[in-house]
Amino acid sequence: MVTDTFPPANFIPAPSAIEGIEVYQPAPTQPQAHREVVQFNCPQCGAGTAYSATDGGLTCTHCGFYEPPEHDIVGTQAERFEFTVETVQRAAQGWGEVRKELQCQSCAAYTTVSTDTLTHTCIFCGSNQVIQHAAPQDVLRPRFLIPFKIEADGCHDIARRWLGQSWMTPRSLRRAATIAHFTGIYLPFWTFETITKAHWQAEVGHTQTERYYENGEWRTRTKTVWKWESGRVNLPLKDLVIAGTNRVSPLLLAQVQTYHLDDLAPYEPKYLAGLQAQAYDVPLETAWEQARHQMREQTRQACRDQASSSKIRNFSMNMDFDQEGWRYILLPMYLTNYQFDNKRFQVMINGQTGTVTGQRPVDWTVVWLAVAALLAPGLTVGVIGFLTLLLGGLGFPIAILGFILLVIGLIISINLVTKAMRMDDA
């Protein structure tokens, strides 16, 4: 019941619609004072501080001052929000953190930079031309992020090792590629969770063997017997991560966006000190549609797995989403580009796990030589077999062998060429 001191300390007056009745409500959490320019200076020596992935906090490289984050890691217990009508409408607008926002004149990408950076190289296209624009107000702000775990210095070695890994790339790539400075940037992502509740029905086929009498003898044959089946599925789907930006190649992003969300921490400006961050340009509703597409397919597969056989026809299902929740988070990424043979290629490194991906030039000469080497044995044996066939009966098995070798070579070649084309298109 109400305490001796009334009202309690953490309650403030609220408007009352009835005279004679006083109403008190809990005091809202005090919002942090917003500054247009957030500057991080060492309180000991006055030098600029930046976030250090090694130490996990603000550090001063001059005097060694260290300031840890104010809040502990929350991990997957990080607060989720519902898809309220108001939220869906608000999320269609921009990003809410007040930071200096710059626009690249070359690719029109918006990025936000720490307030002590006046010019920079656009991390998306490598252009040095930047125009400053004021950041939008009154929009969603990210509540959680995963701090950087990989230092920028370590990225060069990771990238060089990766450049030399594939035999399809030119031999000189590893030593000739000029890798620019790695820029740490927090990229926007959405996470979604729900419980899908589905009811399905379908005709499921089972193979049966039966005997029948024909032409004076008993024979067996198999036939498929179709039966209607139905079922219910309740599938919890947690922390599905969807990219909140279209500025980065989705193909590359999909290869490195595996993050351990157990490291999620409450948002603090000091995590972004000395780094960059980008607002979402994929609205909540669009990202939710993408997530729902994945969730639908997972649920559909779960329903089909319930059937007693994999032979299914006339499948239909109804599905509802329950306990839907979302988060808007920032995830760490290192971006850079390198030059080779007068072309620029992009490299991305996951700032938490160190997973690397990117664009690499393809040495098509090597690839076609490999294809030739794969097809040659089959062709050669096939020709020999054909020639010996003309001369006598022995050629037939040799021709068959040649055909098999050719088919195997074709399959591997198609695989190789597809892989090379994918690498080339990334």
Next chain:
Amino acid sequence: MPEPDFVTVTWNTNLTLTLCETCDSHYLLPSALFPFKCPTCFGAVLIEIEAEHQPNELRHHYAPEQVIPFTISHQELTAHIEQFAGRIWFAPGDLKPETLISRLQRLYLPMWLVDSGVEALWQAEVGFNYEIVSHHDQFDQNHGGWHSQQVTEQRIRWEPRLGRLNRIYHNMPAPALEQHAQIMQRLGQYDLTEAISFQTEALEQAVIHLPDRPPTDAWPDAIPAFHAAAAEECRQASRADHLRGYRWTSNYRDQHWTLLLLPVYATYYIDDEDRPQPILIHGRTGRLSGPKRASMKRARHTALIIVAMAAALFILSLILGGISFVAPPLVILAGISLLGALIIGMLAITPIIVVWQYNRNSSNREREE
């Protein structure tokens, strides 16, 4: 000029204060009806008493403030009474629909209405409606794959609130009769929102049952009504859509007590032991409540008739048996007569058993009510 008595002043009409010495109930009786049988027990004629003879705690001049008027029509009333009285085998001679209708009397049962100022500290959880956007998807392999439909669902967001309250609440009801709960269970509840301001014309030669439960006894029953009214006002004050877990520490002041009158028809029939059996009828719905007794006297009378018939058949069988010495075929008739006499004789007890069982079931039903 003699001063008008307190009843006339309070009720603004000429009523006589009376008492039933059998059941100790007090009534206000229109002078035109005097003398009158007690409408509760019908066991004695009401006697006029002076105000000083009322119980001390009920001597205060409690005025009528609201009344729920009679709305059931005579036709509906007649239909309900015919349904009540028309299905009883071996009904007492006096239990006839026309008899019950001829003895109908309008009666008002009292309830307390109390006004009080309330000061309280309160706390609760208030709920605010909000909508979320969700989806309902359908997949059909044969009809174009996935179809998605956006739906909105309503949710409630709960938040704590507390505060102070200083309000006056009017007309909180409380029972004014000791038997109120039993009467309501038998007759059914009244919708108190249908009460209107008291006008003398509403009395229309009705008898008014005065409270036998003083305000001090009724006060604890009124507190939940104050609690509910305050909770609702706190919800409105908070501009919320819902409220739960309401708690308060309250102080009351300046109680003012008045009366609410509930409409009832009273009638009765005389049973086998010459005792009046009162019947009450809800003045709005027509629901009847009262003892339904079959007449054991009539059942015995019927049984005697059956026994007499059996005896006659028995005598006939003896006669036919005697004649059969001369005319042997008559022995068959004698046998049939004898068999008939035995069967009918056994059936003679049936009316008594039927009436006994019926009265027993009726008593059990009344005890459960």
